[in-house]
Amino acid sequence: MLKRVDVLTGGASAVYGSDAVAGVVNFMLDDEFEGVAANIGYSAYQHDNDNDYMRILAGKSGYAYPEGNSGFGGIARNLDLAFGGKFGESGHALGWLGWRKNDALVQGDRDYSACALNSSGTGCGGSGTSDPPNFLVTDASGRARYAHLAPDGRWAPGQAGLYNYAPGSFYQRPDERFTGGFSLKYEINPQFRPYMEGQFVNHQSTSQLAPSGTFFGDNLEMACNDPLIGSLCGDLGVASQDVTVSVGKRNVEGGQRVTDTDTNSFRLVVGSNGDLNERWSYDAYFLYARNDTSETGHNDFLKDRVMDALRGCPAGAFKGCVPYNVWVPGGVTPAAAAALAGTSLKEWNTTLKVLSAYVSGDTGWALPWAADDAFKLVAGMEWRDQRYGATADNDTRTGNFSGAGGPRPDVRGAYNVTEAFLEGGLPIVAGAGALDRLNADFGVRYSDYSTSGGVGTYKVGLTADLFEDRLHLRGGWNRAIRGPSVSALYRPQTLALWNGSDPCAGSKPEFTAAQCARTGMTAAQYGHVLASPAGQYNMLYGGSRELAPETADTWTFGAAFTPIRNLDLSVDYYDIEVRNAITTIGASTILRSCGQNGIAALCDRVHRNPTTGDLWVGDERPAAGYVTNVFDNFGNFYYRGIDLSARYRWSIGPGSLVADLVGSYALEQKNEPIPGVSSATYDCAGVINESCNNPEWRHIANARYSWDDYSVGVRWRYVGKVDYTNTDGTAGTTDKLVAQAGGIDAANYFDLSGSMRFATAWEWTVGVNNLFDRAPPLVGTTLSGSGNGNSPGGYDPAGRYLFTSLSYRY
Numbered sequence: 001m002l003k004r005v006d007v008l009t010g011g012a013s014a015v016y017g018s019d020a021v022a023g024v025v026n027f028m029l030d031d032e033f034e035g036v037a038a039n040i041g042y043s044a045y046q047h048d049n050d051n052d053y054m055r056i057l058a059g060k061s062g063y064a065y066p067e068g069n070s071g072f073g074g075i076a077r078n079l080d081l082a083f084g085g086k087f088g089e090s091g092h093a094l095g096w097l098g099w100r101k102n103d104a105l106v107q108g109d110r111d112y113s114a115c116a117l118n119s120s121g122t123g124c125g126g127s128g129t130s131d132p133p134n135f136l137v138t139d140a141s142g143r144a145r146y147a148h149l150a151p152d153g154r155w156a157p158g159q160a161g162l163y164n165y166a167p168g169s170f171y172q173r174p175d176e177r178f179t180g181g182f183s184l185k186y187e188i189n190p191q192f193r194p195y196m197e198g199q200f201v202n203h204q205s206t207s208q209l210a211p212s213g214t215f216f217g218d219n220l221e222m223a224c225n226d227p228l229i230g231s232l233c234g235d236l237g238v239a240s241q242d243v244t245v246s247v248g249k250r251n252v253e254g255g256q257r258v259t260d261t262d263t264n265s266f267r268l269v270v271g272s273n274g275d276l277n278e279r280w281s282y283d284a285y286f287l288y289a290r291n292d293t294s295e296t297g298h299n300d301f302l303k304d305r306v307m308d309a310l311r312g313c314p315a316g317a318f319k320g321c322v323p324y325n326v327w328v329p330g331g332v333t334p335a336a337a338a339a340l341a342g343t344s345l346k347e348w349n350t351t352l353k354v355l356s357a358y359v360s361g362d363t364g365w366a367l368p369w370a371a372d373d374a375f376k377l378v379a380g381m382e383w384r385d386q387r388y389g390a391t392a393d394n395d396t397r398t399g400n401f402s403g404a405g406g407p408r409p410d411v412r413g414a415y416n417v418t419e420a421f422l423e424g425g426l427p428i429v430a431g432a433g434a435l436d437r438l439n440a441d442f443g444v445r446y447s448d449y450s451t452s453g454g455v456g457t458y459k460v461g462l463t464a465d466l467f468e469d470r471l472h473l474r475g476g477w478n479r480a481i482r483g484p485s486v487s488a489l490y491r492p493q494t495l496a497l498w499n500g501s502d503p504c505a506g507s508k509p510e511f512t513a514a515q516c517a518r519t520g521m522t523a524a525q526y527g528h529v530l531a532s533p534a535g536q537y538n539m540l541y542g543g544s545r546e547l548a549p550e551t552a553d554t555w556t557f558g559a560a561f562t563p564i565r566n567l568d569l570s571v572d573y574y575d576i577e578v579r580n581a582i583t584t585i586g587a588s589t590i591l592r593s594c595g596q597n598g599i600a601a602l603c604d605r606v607h608r609n610p611t612t613g614d615l616w617v618g619d620e621r622p623a624a625g626y627v628t629n630v631f632d633n634f635g636n637f638y639y640r641g642i643d644l645s646a647r648y649r650w651s652i653g654p655g656s657l658v659a660d661l662v663g664s665y666a667l668e669q670k671n672e673p674i675p676g677v678s679s680a681t682y683d684c685a686g687v688i689n690e691s692c693n694n695p696e697w698r699h700i701a702n703a704r705y706s707w708d709d710y711s712v713g714v715r716w717r718y719v720g721k722v723d724y725t726n727t728d729g730t731a732g733t734t735d736k737l738v739a740q741a742g743g744i745d746a747a748n749y750f751d752l753s754g755s756m757r758f759a760t761a762w763e764w765t766v767g768v769n770n771l772f773d774r775a776p777p778l779v780g781t782t783l784s785g786s787g788n789g790n791s792p793g794g795y796d797p798a799g800r801y802l803f804t805s806l807s808y809r810y
Contacts, residue, residue, distance in 0.1 A: 011478030047799025074105030108167025122736025126162030413490030493542030655707025
């Protein structure tokens with residue numbers, strides 16, 4: 001039902017309101033469609049598992065990995081139906097229905113993601129919460145050390161092993177989606193043309209994580225003569241009489257953590273448009289939209305039960321307690337694991353109400369040089385109301401699930417905004433020699449937010465057509481804004497995980513003692529703080545009710561020209577400056593900028609474990625270390641770049657060949673976390689590190705040959721090279737795999753497709769994306785992001801993608 005896609009570059013907040021900082025993409029439906037259209041589709045992923053590097057690493061760690069042809073996986077099926085036609089004398093109705101179902105695709109189906117790489121990318125890593133369990137023993141001086149039980153029951157220093165959490169993680173979630181919509185309109189008379197639109201989506205999906213566990217969050221205060229720990233103090237050489245023992249036991253007896261999500265979304269619009277007179281028209285509508293999501297989690301441990309079970313179910317333990325006997329090798333039973341598991345329930349909803357009305361037309365007045373092309377205006381008002389609500393079961397509210405982060409209290413919040421706007425288009429010159437047309441446009445919008453007050457947005461622009469429309473020049477300046485979402489305002493602040501590294505952890509820290517002292521580490525802790533084996537650390541994440549709209553100034557200059565017949569070229573330059581950005585700084589950026597530059601505003605956000613100095617053990621404040629990384633109006637962004645496109649068509653043989661290319665070159669992607677502090681500023685263009693992943697150049701090129709009822713096409717997707725450079729400009733060294741290669745080389749993906757029309761109304765399409773089955777680049781956990789299968793974002797992660805569809809249109 002897609003009629004066309006309109007792309008407007010440059011800030012457009014004066015026209016569209018909040019969020020249109022870089023531009024707007026409008027998907028226009030064919031609301032005049034008559035007839036019936038149907039489509040049935042089938043797709044799947046396939047990969048040839050032949051990555052020697054990862055298979056060697058997995059074999060060394062004793063992890064299973066797939067070999068050879070994976071066969072079809074992640075199968076998806078879809079069925080879509082649309083129908084439309086006229087009714088009455090002046091009415092039109094349109095409706096559509098859709099269904100899609102995706103099968104799961106897990107990381108264990110690919111050799112390059114069958115094990116989670118360590119932070120350096122040189123070996124299979126994993127989580128210290130493992131099986132057999134690992135223990136973190138802290139003596140009275142605050143010194144922490146790993147320990148484990150040997151097969152003979154004696155205590156030994158170090159870890160028993162790491163848990164490979166990668167295989168069960170999804171590349172593609174299993175899900176099922178139902179969609180529906182309609183459009184109705186009727187012209188009662190030219191002054192009154194009422195309309196109604198509606199859409200509905202039901203989406204059910206399942207997410208899956210590695211089994212739950214105790215995650216070193218229990219902090220058992222124990223005497224050295226406690227029979228539970230036996231000879232621990234003597235075997236490990238602990239001098240104090242008391243120790244704190246934290247347990248890292250993976251729930252392999254109970255299986256994966258599973259979350260079922262059910263989302264219902266709908267949108268309803270009722271309005272009318274019509275003519276006020278020969279020159280002016282109006283449009284007014286009311287919109288109501290709502291999203292309701294429920295999430296049910298299974299098989300996560302309840303922390304208050306874990307403590308009782310670890311202590312052997314003493315008097316007063318929870319009903320049904322079964323001792324969780326980690327104190328002897330193989331002592332945990334499935335019954336003990338089942339007694340600790342709970343079910344979570346979270347529900348949240350968002351609602352949007354919009355009341356909008358505007359008039360548009362021409363003033364009847366024109367400049368003498370504009371060939372009677374009149375000055376045109378649009379003026380209107382809009383009111384929007386957004387609401388957010390989240391509720392959860394008591395265990396979730398109080399943070400009682402061991403694998404779900406900290407407490408998630410119930411929250412409700414709302415805001416509204418009232419706006420007035422005006423747009424104008426002024427033809428300046430027409431038919432002046434080589435200059436066909438010169439037009440100016442402007443816009444202004446005033447927005448009054450209930451949370452932060454008033455703010456204005458503006459735009460001015462010029463366009464010129466020359467040489468019989470062969471050359472089109474354009475340029476403009478926009479003052480744009482982005483208001484905070486209800487989620488950014490009201491999302492509860494809770495502990496969550498971030499992937500990366502602590503440059504002050506380990507026996508040989510990356511940072512000096514003086515740098516680590518800035519992050520809150522004592523001299524005694526330096527060189528003795530344990531790093532997270534999984535490369536995962538705690539952060540406090542959530543919204544802030546103090547947020548105000550961010551503002552941006554955007555400059556755009558471009559040209560589109562047709563030097564010869566059938567050849568279309570365009571080039572556009574953009575310059576965007578965003579101030580007081582609504583964003584999170586990034587936990588890694590905060591930690592590293594604090595250590596390197598000693599910026600007080602960032603160092604205040606680093607909270608190390610008061611006893612051990614780490615940032616990952618535990619999941620409750622203030623005992624656990626963490627980095628505060630909540631939404632704030634914090635810092636500025638400066639983005640500059642060039643967009644290019646070219647399209648050419650020529651006749652060859654019995655048909656025609658169309659070739660096109662769309663590319664983007666990033667000149668600058670500068671982030672300024674602390675305005676005015678140059679030492680904390682960094683540029684992400686062409687760079688990968690813990691805060692960046694932005695190639696300088698990307699493009700998509702297509703070539704399609706069509707003849708009679710047939711067509712075949714090839715597409716080339718290019719992702720440019722990125723250099724491994726830290727935010728301070730030094731060469732990256734943490735990820736040895738990427739450092740040795742000097743960065744990540746450019747990636748080339750080739751896609752092939754073909755179609756055939758038959759029996760007038762039918763079309764069959766087949767194709768394959770990533771034709772040569774290119775695997776994504778491999779990186780360690782510091783660069784991959786959470787759960788991304790040993791690869792940074794922006795690359796095809798799952799191998800070759802094959803698809804086919806059959807469509808009917810009458």
